[in-house]
Amino acid sequence: MAVIYKKSGCYLIDHREFITNVYKKTTVTESETISFSLLSQLFSILNIVHNQNRKRPRNSDNLHEETMKIKAAYEKFLHEIPSDIKNNLVDKYKLLDTSDVRDLSKKLFESTLFDFMGMKGGNNAETSLKCRIKENDFLIPPNSRFYCGCVKEQCLKLDGNKFDIVVADPPWWNKYIRRLKNANEKLSYSMMYNEDIAAIPVQNLISGNCLIAVWCTNAPSNVAAVKNIIFPKWGVEYVGTWYWMKVTVDLQPLCSFGSGCKKQPYERIILGKVGDINDIPDDQVVVSVPSALHSQKPPLLDILTPFVKTENPQTLELFARYLLPNTTSVGYETLKWQHESLYEEVT
Numbered sequence: 033m034a035v036i037y038k039k040s041g042c043y044l045i046d047h048r049e050f051i052t053n054v055y056k057k058t059t060v061t062e063s064e065t066i067s068f069s070l071l072s073q074l075f076s077i078l079n080i081v082h083n084q085n086r087k088r089p090r091n092s093d094n095l096h097e098e099t100m101k102i103k104a105a106y107e108k109f110l111h112e113i114p115s116d117i118k119n120n121l122v123d124k125y126k127l128l129d130t131s132d133v134r135d136l137s138k139k140l141f142e143s144t145l146f147d148f149m150g151m152k153g154g155n156n157a158e159t160s161l162k163c164r165i166k167e168n169d170f171l172i173p174p175n176s177r178f179y180c181g182c183v184k185e186q187c188l189k190l191d192g193n194k195f196d197i198v199v200a201d202p203p204w205w206n207k208y209i210r211r212l213k214n215a216n217e218k219l220s221y222s223m224m225y226n227e228d229i230a231a232i233p234v235q236n237l238i239s240g241n242c243l244i245a246v247w248c249t250n251a252p253s254n255v256a257a258v259k260n261i262i263f264p265k266w267g268v269e270y271v272g273t274w275y276w277m278k279v280t281v282d283l284q285p286l287c288s289f290g291s292g293c294k295k296q297p298y299e300r301i302i303l304g305k306v307g308d309i310n311d312i313p314d315d316q317v318v319v320s321v322p323s324a325l326h327s328q329k330p331p332l333l334d335i336l337t338p339f340v341k342t343e344n345p346q347t348l349e350l351f352a353r354y355l356l357p358n359t360t361s362v363g364y365e366t367l368k369w370q371h372e373s374l375y376e377e378v379t
Contacts, residue, residue: 034334037117041313042109042277044117045320047330048075048125052378054173054357059161066162068171068375073136074324076127079280102275102298103289105317110283118283125281125321137324144371148180149364162372169372173357178366183350184232186362194239195360196345197336201247201329202229203351204254222364226257230265237348241307243340244268247276247329248300258302268304272314275300276330278322286322301332310339325369331356 034050035043052069060066128136146168154177155161161172179186205223238244244266246258259270275298278286285297303312320330333356337345344358352361354369 034331037113039112040108041105041315042317042319043335044109044113045318045330045335046121047320047323048072050331050334055160055171055375057159058171059157059159065159067378069378070323070374071136071376072125073128073133074374075125075281075321076130076133077280077286077321077324078126078130079282079284099289099296101315102277102317105315106277106285106319109317109319113283121283121321122281133324137326140374141326143373144368146365146367146371148367151178151180153178165367170367170370171372171375172370173355173359175358176355177360178352178355179360179362180366181364183362184228187233187237187350190348190360190362191233191236193237193348193360194346195237195348196239196242196340196342197333197347198234198238198242198244198350199247199332199336199347200229200234200245200350201327201352204249204251226254226261229257230262232350234266234268234350238267238306239342239346241309241341242305243309243312243336244304244306245332245336246302246304248302250296250298250300255300255302263304266304268306270302270304271312272303273300274303274314274316274318277317277319279319281321283319309341312339325353325374327353328369333357333359 033053034045034047036046036049037044048070052067055068057065058068146166148166151165153165153172155163155172155174158174160174162169163172164170179189203223205225234244244263246262248254248258262268263270277298279297280286287295287297290296298317301318305312318330318332318335322328322330333347347356347359349356349359349361349363351363352359352366353363355361355366
C-alpha cells in the first residue's frame, strides 16, 4: 500500500514503500528472485531554511482563498499525525544533502535517455520481472503493458480496449520547460497545447463506469481547459479537485504557500467520471515526499481504486514515465524510470 496514514481528508503516501511492494521477489532468472526498490536517496528531500530566509516573507492575508483552504487542511493533518510516523520518514530518507540529490537526479536523467519509439511490451505474470531490452535491464511490474510513442497514435492502437481508471499527466505548455528546451534539448519534453490534449481519443477507451484523474498545474488557463475543453471532448463529467501537497522528509512544505499565481507547494489532481462510480469527496489532500526524478508523480492506484465499482479495475496511464501494476502505460518515455540504475536491492 502507498497510503501510510489517512485522516481529516488527507492521505500520506510513501512513494518508495509502494515501489518496494511492487518489486518484492522480482524474477531475475528462472531460478532466482531479488527484491528491489527505488534508490532511497531519491527521496532525501530536505528543508533548506537558509534559502527560504533570503526570500521576502509573504503576507498570509494575501493568500488566495483556495490556498488558505489547502494550508489549513495540511496544518490540521500535521497536528494530528502521530510523531512515530513523522520520525520514521526522517530516519528512512534523511540521507543526502539537497545538492547531492540534485546531482544524482540529473545524472540518472541523462543516463536514461532511450529511443524506444514504437516499442510495446508487457508482463502478464503475477510477479514483477527483470528483463533486457536493447542491451539495458529494466524492471517490469506484474500485469502491465506499455506502448512507447505519441500518445494520440498509441491510443488509436488501443481502440477496443476499455479501462475503468484513466490517469493522465499531460506535458502542459509553460515557460519553464520552454527555457529548459532552449538550454538543453535532451533535458526537456515536447509540450502540448490544450486543444491537442483534448484531441486524444480517450473517449473510445473509457468503460461504462470510469474514474478519470488528470494531473494539472495551478495555471488558471490549464485548470479551465481541463474542465471546459478536455473533459467535455472526452465525454467526462467533472466531479472535484484534489491537491498533491509536496513536503520534505520532516513533512514541511517544499516551498512557502504563495499568493496569487506564485509558485505553490502543491499541484492539482482534477477528477471526472463517466457513468456510475462511488461518491468522491472534494478537496482531498495527498501528502508525500516527492521523488527527485523529474516529473515522477506519486502512485494514486491505492487511493483511486476504492472509488470504482469494478472488482479488478484496469487502469490506463497517459504520458507515463514509469510503469504500474494492472496498468497500461502510454507515452514517449514509459520505460524511463524502469531502468535498473534507479533501483537498489532490498531485504
